[in-house]
Amino acid sequence: MYRYDQYDQALVDARVDEFRDQVKRRLAHEITEDQFKPLRLMNGLYLQLHAYMLRVAIPYGTLSGTQMRILGGIARKYDRGYGHFTTRQNIQYNWIKLEQAPDLLAELAAVEMHAIQTSGNCIRNISSDQFAGSAADEVADPRPYAELLRQWSSFHPEFSFLPRKFKIAVTASDHDRAAVKLHDIGLQLHRNAAGELGFRVFVGGGMGRTPFIAPVIREFIPVSQYLSYCEAILRVYNRYGRRDNIYKARIKILVHEIGAEEFTRQVEAEWALLEPLALDAPTAEYERIKAQFAPPAYDAAAPDSIDRSDPDFAVWVDHNVAAHKVPGYAIATISLKPVGGIPGDASAEQMELIADLAAKYSFDEIRVTHSQNLVLADVRKDQLHALWSALAAADLATPNLDLVTDIIACPGLDYCALANARSIPVAQSIAVRFANLDRQHDIGELKIKISGCINACGHHHAGHIGILGVDRKGEESYQLSLGGSGAEDTSLAKILGPGFSEEGVVDAVEKVIEAYRALRLNPQERFLDAYRRVGAEPFKEAVYG
Amino acid sequence: MVDVQDSVKLAQNPHPRATPATAAVLRWRDDVAFDGPVVAFADFGGDSNAAAVRVDPADDARALVPHLARLRLIEVSFPKYRDGRGYSAARILREAGYTGELRAAGDVLVDQINFMRRVGFDSFAPAKPLNPDDVAAALARFPHVYQKAADAAAPVWALRHG
Missing domain, CATH: 3.30.70 (Alpha-Beta Plaits)
Known part of the structure; x- marks a missing residue:
């Protein structure tokens, strides 16, 4: 994996020094909380319901054992013994003390980690396929390109005060494990007819209160030019993205309002001006980074079978x-x-x-x-x-990947200052209801995703079953949606009907699942496929009938 | 090379907007500061003789490109520091070859000044005065840059393969 050189290290160390100085000024009341807020947000430090929350970047979701050990140590030393891995492939700590944050960041910097740009209206941590480098179906390892993006976007002078946050995902196979069409920019590595590597460029996807699936704005940009092309996209967004309404400020709204065709025209016009400026890193830099993602020393003699007798x-x-x-x-x-x-x-x-x-x-x-x-x-x-x-x-071998208990949930009202409803207890109740493994395996692939507010951090729009917690006259209420997907067959879930109480939504999920079991063509037909075949009606009938 | 003009001198500046709110202008230029009127973008027609213009966030800085040769000062306003459109305006003007004074005016904070220098601003009219020592410290903080911008700094990829 990528290792810092003197330049990377010097920049991250400088950031720690800067933040230590800013915290010192805040603790000495030389600056107000209002003045401090944008500074701490640039370092991933949020003020939540009960304490500060720190979000640490895990670039494209890859980390070493050494780094993981430090993350564990930080959980013990600065938090209450836990860390929370997020849908952005990052880790969050929920019980951080401000005066300790600079020391925490220094510990991270010592193992080449940071919290830079994990919040704020800037380019956030780059996400990617968790199987990158090992997947049987990828055209090339996407991580060197993700690392180049990380460097290009770090401390970017033009794009640190965008209309809103900006998320980029990179993948390299047709089987989409990174939800690229639900990102501000999704980059899919592929080969053109001539066999050259380049990216298919999706722009304007996202969840939140107005979900959109990103259109393709360019079928192929050569890998030698994707950074300047991203620069052009960001510039068009920075200049013309809406700033009058925080809920309409993401790039998806701009793309939707002017149309993908006009947006593409503007990006191409901007890129025509930027392309001659030699903004892209040279091939030698790509090769330098790629060498650090060289395949490990696989043992050619490793037997290719698994003893399944247990x-x-x-x-x-x-x-x-x-x-x-x-x-x-x-x-x-x-x-x-x-x-x-x-x-x-x-x-x-x-x-x-x-x-x-x-x-x-x-x-x-x-x-x-x-x-x-x-x-x-x-x-x-x-x-x-x-x-x-x-x-x-260590209770880490639950065989439930992509099954009904493999639930995505945002922190919800238990931790998050934005939430309207709790997410974690709902996830726990559903998991307990379907705890029986035979039952889970019989149900098959079923992705439940739960958000505690309309911002959709729990990806409920992309859930085969999505649950959205809302505040209804002071009571927590949960809306059920069906038919979403964050994979290559991306779709947005549709609301089934009126909402439920916390307990009621668990019952409703069970009714939906039992209806699916009754109507599926065979056990191989996934819930999502069955829903797409029969539509919402049978499920409405089962839940509200 | 910081040349901090005092507010007394600025009070003589006929620019009607910057004067009352501006404590001091920080300049990174050796030439004499332009002292004439600064016209609003909307009033800057192709036939105007104005040598200085003010660009607000919603103005299209690129429309100035045909007139850059006669412009001595372009003032880009930042009504709120969070509105980052002025960063793109600055870089577009520098990319188009503008070499005159490029001033960031308004809600300009010490923590943004390094980014502003990188996109091409070479003078600053902050609404609230900045401590020159803090400015110097902020500009010296980061030893390298990761990407090209409108300044002369070589990105680390150039240093690595230089």
């Missing part, structure tokens, strides 16, 4: 292990969704264990997924059982 292990393999491009290896997903747990939470001890297991079984590397799980991407098939045993002992 039935519990076999179930985990069936659900949580994916195909690797190298024979003898597999990709293992560590579920952070134990029944009754908080989706995405990991304790300090779990993080330290995962760090050890990554060092032992997966070339010291870990990935964070946008569905709030972790991945060891390079595990020998003949070591999967040993890995599983160690994970199971």
Whole structure:
């Protein structure tokens, strides 16, 4: 994976010094909270319901075992023993003390990590496919391009005061594990007819209160020019994105209001002016970064079979292990969704264990997924059982990837100052209701996503079943939506009908699922496919009938 | 090279908007500051003889490109520091070859000044006075840059492969 050189390190260290100075001025009351707010937000520090929350960037969701061990140590030292992995492939700590934040950032900087641009109206952490580099279906490793984007977007002088936050995702396969069409910019690496590498450029996707699926604005931009092309997109957005209404300030609204064709014309016109300025990093820089993502030393003699004689292990393999491009290896997903747990939470001890297991079984590397799980991407098939045993002992081997209990949930009203309703208890109640593994496996792939407010951090628009918590006359109420997807078949979920109480929504989910089981053509027909085939009516009937 | 003009001198500046609210102008230029009238963008017709113009956030700075040769001062206003359109305006003007004074005026804060220098501003008229020592510290804080902009700083990729 990417390692900092002297330049990267000097910049991150300078940022820590700057923030230490700003916190000192704040604690000495030399600056007001109003003046301090934009400064702390540039460093990922939010003031939440009960305490400061710090969001740490995990660029494109890739981190080393060493970094994970430090994240665990930070959870113990500065938080209450937990960290929360997010849908942006980052980690958040919910109980941070302001006076300790500079020391925390210094500990991160010592292992080449930071919280730069994890909040604020700027280009946020770049996200990517959690299987990047190991996926059997990718055209090339997207991470060197994501790292180049990270560097280009860090401390960008023109784009640090955009109309609103800006999220870029990069992927390299037709099977979309990064939800690229639901980002401000989605970049899909592919080859043109001549066999050259370039990006398909999606712009203007997003969730929030006005969800949109991003249109393609350019089928192919060569990899040697994608940075300047992004620069052109950002400039058009910075100049013409709406600033009169925070809820209409994302780029998706601009693209929607002027139309994808006109937006494309403006970007192309801007790019024609920018392209000659040689803004793109040279090929040598790409090669330098790519060398750091060189494939690890795979053992060509690793046996290409898995001993499935342990039935519990076999179930985990069936659900949580994916195909690797190298024979003898597999990709293992560590579920952070134990029944009754908080989706995405990991304790300090779990993080330290995962760090050890990554060092032992997966070339010291870990990935964070946008569905709030972790991945060891390079595990020998003949070591999967040993890995599983160690994970199971720490409650990390729940075989529920993409099943009904693998729920995405935002922090909700338990932590978040923006939330209208709690998300975590709803996720917990649904998981408990469907705790039986045989039942989960019978239901099959079913992605439930829960947001505690209209900002949609829990991706409810992209849920096969989406749940949105709203405030209805002082009471928490939950709306049920069906038919969303964040994968390559991206679609937006549609509201089924009137909302429910917390307990009522769990019952409604169960009714929807039982209706699906009754009407599916066969057990292989997923819930999403069945819904697309029959429409909402049978489910409305089952829930409200 | 910071040349901090005092507010007394500024009071003689006929520019009607900047005078009352502006405490001091910080300049990174060796030439003599333009002292004439600054016209609003809307009044700056192609046939005007104005040598200075004020660009508000919603104005299209690119419309000035045909007239850059006769402009000595372009003042880009920042009514709120959060409105970042002026950063693009500045860079567009520099990319088009403008070499005259480019001034950021209004809600200009010390924590933004480094970015403003990078997109091409070479003078500043902050609504609230800035401490020159804080400005110097802010400009010296970051030893490298990751991307090209309108300044001369070489991005780290150029240093790595220089």
